[in-house]
Structures are given as structure tokens and as C-alpha cells.
Amino acid sequence: MAGVPLFAGRHKDGQPVGKPPVLAGNGPATQVEQRPTLYQWIDVKTGKTVATAPISGVNISGVIEGANNSVAIVSEDRRTAFDSRTGRNFAKESDGSWIDVKTGKQVQSVPLTGVNIGGVIEGANNGVAILGHDGRTAFDPRTGRNFAKEPIKQPPAYRPERGR
DSSP: OOOGGGGGOOTTTBBBBTTTOTTTOSSGGGGOOOOOOOOOEETTTTOOOOOOOEEHHHHOOOTTTSSSOOOOEHHHHHHHHEETTTTTEEEEOOTTTTTTTTTEEEEOOOOOOOHHHHHHTTOOOOOEEEOOSSEEEEEEETTEEEEEEOOOOOOOOOOOOOOO
């Protein structure tokens, strides 16, 4: 670009000022998308995926008789949940994760158990998944079921061929 001064808004190579030159291999079509790892809960004995619910107080401390136990009750369609003690509403996203409706932020999930369907019933032996200290395991003492949190195998991100 002979005759074009450097202060006219272009680099010596003709590329506009303010945009980095596109070099082979670093353009938008060749960058690999970084996706967050998604997780699922499985039943350890069967290896099968289980339904989930947003985490609540009972998943940490268990059901405490006489206490106002915090529990996320999941709707019949399994797409929403409500914790009456905290007043929090939750919605299930298309990828299977749960979000807090007010904040829009993702919340931790736990395996769905009886307590997330019927609530805490005084004197009943409520099934509840108690989260392990590592956050990747859970146990339901009523049913004896063990659960594990595993990454979901995703297909590789699209990466177009270069140099053609």
C-alpha cells in the first residue's frame, strides 16, 4: 500500500489499526471452542444416569426431626423446583443443569430421591441423597443407594479443516 501514511488508520501491511493481523491458524474459524465440563449423577450399582434435583439443606445434613428442613421439591414435569424454607425457585436447563431463577446462576445438583418429590413428612422414613464431603458422591441411607458424579462425554467441538 504505497503512498498510504502509517497514521491513516492502517499498519504497514495494510491491516486496519486496532485489529490484530490474522495469521494462519489464529482466525475465528480455526479456534477450538472451550466448553465447560458437564456432569451427571449415576447409580453406582447399575451405572445408569439418575434424575436430579437442586441441592438443599437436607442433602448436606440429612432430615432432622422437628427441624424446618430445607428441601427442593421438584415439580411433576421435573423441570422446576421450589424450596419453601428459603423461597428459592429453580429451573432445569436444556443441558440438564439447574439454575436459581432469581440470579440465573447454576446451582449444584444431587440425585433425585423421595424427599424431593413428597417433601419431609414428620415420622416418615424419607429417602434423601446425602452429599459426600468430596461433592462427587452421595448416599441415600433409606434405600442404601450410592451415587457418583461423572463428567458427560461430549463430542469434540467443531474444528474446520485448515489450509484448503
